[in-house]
Amino acid sequence: MKLIDGKALAETLQLHLKDEVEALVKKGIVPGLVVILVGENPASQVYVRNKEKTALKLGFHSKVVRLPADTSEADLLTLIEEYNQDEAWHGILVQLPLPKHISEEKVLLAIDPNKDVDGFHPMNMGRLWAGNPVMIPSTPAGIMEMFKAYQVDLSGQRAVVVGRSNIVGKPMAQLMMMGNATVTIAHSRTKNLSALTKSADILVVAIGVAKFITADMVKKGAVVIDVGMNRDESLKLCGDVDFDEVKDVARLITPVPGGVGPMTITMLMEQTVRAAQLASQK
Numbered sequence: 001m002k003l004i005d006g007k008a009l010a011e012t013l014q015l016h017l018k019d020e021v022e023a024l025v026k027k028g029i030v031p032g033l034v035v036i037l038v039g040e041n042p043a044s045q046v047y048v049r050n051k052e053k054t055a056l057k058l059g060f061h062s063k064v065v066r067l068p069a070d071t072s073e074a075d076l077l078t079l080i081e082e083y084n085q086d087e088a089w090h091g092i093l094v095q096l097p098l099p100k101h102i103s104e105e106k107v108l109l110a111i112d113p114n115k116d117v118d119g120f121h122p123m124n125m126g127r128l129w130a131g132n133p134v135m136i137p138s139t140p141a142g143i144m145e146m147f148k149a150y151q152v153d154l155s156g157q158r159a160v161v162v163g164r165s166n167i168v169g170k171p172m173a174q175l176m177m178m179g180n181a182t183v184t185i186a187h188s189r190t191k192n193l194s195a196l197t198k199s200a201d202i203l204v205v206a207i208g209v210a211k212f213i214t215a216d217m218v219k220k221g222a223v224v225i226d227v228g229m230n231r232d233e234s235l236k237l238c239g240d241v242d243f244d245e246v247k248d249v250a251r252l253i254t255p256v257p258g259g260v261g262p263m264t265i266t267m268l269m270e271q272t273v274r275a276a277q278l279a280s281q282k
């Protein structure tokens with residue numbers, strides 16, 4: 001078994017990104033990323049802090065707007081519109097999940113697709129599914145970078161994605177299909193899930209259930225990507241894959257933490273740089 005070191009790869013990619021930021025700054029453009037966080041979800045607080053830290057490290061113009069949990073949908077939409085109009089901000093990210101009284105769909109639709117560095121706007125989702133992506137959701141984008149760095153050739157491979165979310169499972173499946181893999185999306189109603197996951201050359205798991213994937217569910221020599229971020233019995237951070245046993249079966253495997261998470265943040269930064277570059281070409 002070999003570890004896919006997401007943290008190290010993220011750092012390498014960030015060095016390149018820093019050069020790109022410097023080139024933009026020389027032209028008078030500072031990439032700007034605003035992150036909007038509604039409410040006090042403790043996990044979101046950690047992610048948002050990581051994003052802010054990385055943005056500042058790369059020399060971005062960065063801001064986190066923290067709003068109370070009872071912020072109205074109308075007020076949030078107004079704020080988004082203000083950032084849409086403000087040229088200083090190239091990327092706008094509204095942290096998910098949102099409180100129940102706010103429509104996620106309305107919020108994602110409100111973000112200018114050119115500033116939608118998450119790639120969650122229906123326009124960007126549509127472009128991705130049409131095979132001409134502009135903004136790509138950062139978690140799947142980061143996983144594709146891992147495949148590239150570790151020379152995982154997807155062509156002709158059988159890939160299984162467990163989880164069908166709009167932010168990970170669906171875009172992940174499409175990206176691997178664009179890489180010529182044969183892709184199956186599995187979910188909580190899938191029958192004979194173990195037989196399916198065991199047929200996968202590439203297994204990507206994004207369901208949010210701690211240590212759900214055990215060694216008997218994995219093909220010998222498979223590439224295993226763990227998108228999960230859970231707490232185990234002792235409140236330690238763990239993934240959706242039982243790393244300690246699956247590591248002996250897999251050829252390549254991502255750890256949690258230090259796998260997909262740092263890559264997600266890095267790709268978000270990359271897309272913000274790209275949004276700034278695109279804006280400067282207009």
Ligand SMILES: Nc1nc(=O)c2c([nH]1)NC[C@@H]1CN(c3ccc(C(=O)N[C@@H](CCC(=O)O)C(=O)O)cc3)C=[N+]21
Nearest residue numbers: 046047050093094095096097118257258259261262264
């Ligand atoms: N609009 C939006 N965009 C997102 O990209 C988005 C979101 N909402 N909501 C939540 C998920 C989750 N997510 C993570 C980001 C970083 C780590 C990360 O840095 N993980 C570290 C550990 C962090 C820790 O210590 O808890 C690691 O895996 O090594 C994890 C998860 C972005 N998300």
Ligand SMILES: [Mg+2]
Nearest residue numbers: 137138139264
């Ligand atoms: Mg993401």
